Amino acid sequence: MTFTRNPTGREQDLIDLFKATFTASEGAEEGALIAELVRKQLTETPADAIHVFTLEEEGSLLGACVFTRLTYAEDDRTVFVLGPVAVMPERQGQGIGQALLHQGLRVLRDAGVDVAMTYGDPNYYQKVGFQSVSEDEAPAPFKLQFPHGWLGQSLTDRPWSALKGPSSCVSALNDPVFW
Numbered sequence: 001m002t003f004t005r006n007p008t009g010r011e012q013d014l015i016d017l018f019k020a021t022f023t024a025s026e027g028a029e030e031g032a033l034i035a036e037l038v039r040k041q042l043t044e045t046p047a048d049a050i051h052v053f054t055l056e057e058e059g060s061l062l063g064a065c066v067f068t069r070l071t072y073a074e075d076d077r078t079v080f081v082l083g084p085v086a087v088m089p090e091r092q093g094q095g096i097g098q099a100l101l102h103q104g105l106r107v108l109r110d111a112g113v114d115v116a117m118t119y120g121d122p123n124y125y126q127k128v129g130f131q132s133v134s135e136d137e138a139p140a141p142f143k144l145q146f147p148h149g150w151l152g153q154s155l156t157d158r159p160w161s162a163l164k165g166p167s168s169c170v171s172a173l174n175d176p177v178f179w
């Protein structure tokens with residue numbers, strides 16, 4: 001398996017992977033929504049506000065994840081939020097997702113990112129170091145529909161501490177449907 005940071009010329013492959021994965025797990029409507037989110041993330045986000053990581057085998061994408069910048073108005077730490085992440089349906093449950101996220105988080109740490117956030121199933125994301133945080137500790141850009149899915153981790157030697165908001169996200173995520 002080959003790990004790649006910010007692959008070039010793979011935009012359509014990435015969109016297709018997310019569309020197929022989310023259509024299989026949550027239906028065609030969600031597949032289309034996430035595919036459009038990824039298209040916007042890849043085309044609208046300034047280069048310094050996005051990190052894309054992939055694992056591939058023999059030229060085919062097995063998994064991919066996207067991190068985009070979250071800006072906290074009263075906090076000078078560098079924060080990125082993970083989402084979405086996908087592993088192709090035929091290869092799920094084989095450790096690919098965790099391998100991808102571990103490697104991606106290591107790259108972010110080496111790049112000087114202070115904090116990673118995500119919004120999803122705590123049972124899954126705790127496997128790669130995320131822990132539940134409250135909206136008081138880390139304000140989200142929108143009121144969360146599922147506050148128990150708001151998760152964070154420090155990527156530095158400093159332990160987790162509250163992030164001072166308000167926060168803002170990149171344009172692709174600037175829609176309450178994602179929160």
Ligand SMILES: CC(C)(COP(=O)(O)OP(=O)(O)OC[C@H]1O[C@@H](n2cnc3c(N)ncnc32)[C@H](O)[C@@H]1OP(=O)(O)O)[C@@H](O)C(=O)NCCC(=O)NCCS
Nearest residue numbers: 021025084085086087092093094095096097098121123124
């Ligand atoms: C979620 C996803 C990325 C995980 O990747 P994966 O390669 O299948 O996961 P891994 O093999 O690394 O990890 C498997 C472990 O996570 C658990 N797991 C997998 N998907 C899970 C989910 N959606 N919720 C909770 N736990 C999950 C498995 O039970 C397994 O646990 P174990 O190690 O204790 O046996 C992948 O299943 C996927 O693409 N799902 C559809 C899209 C999605 O839901 N994305 C996440 C929201 S953005």
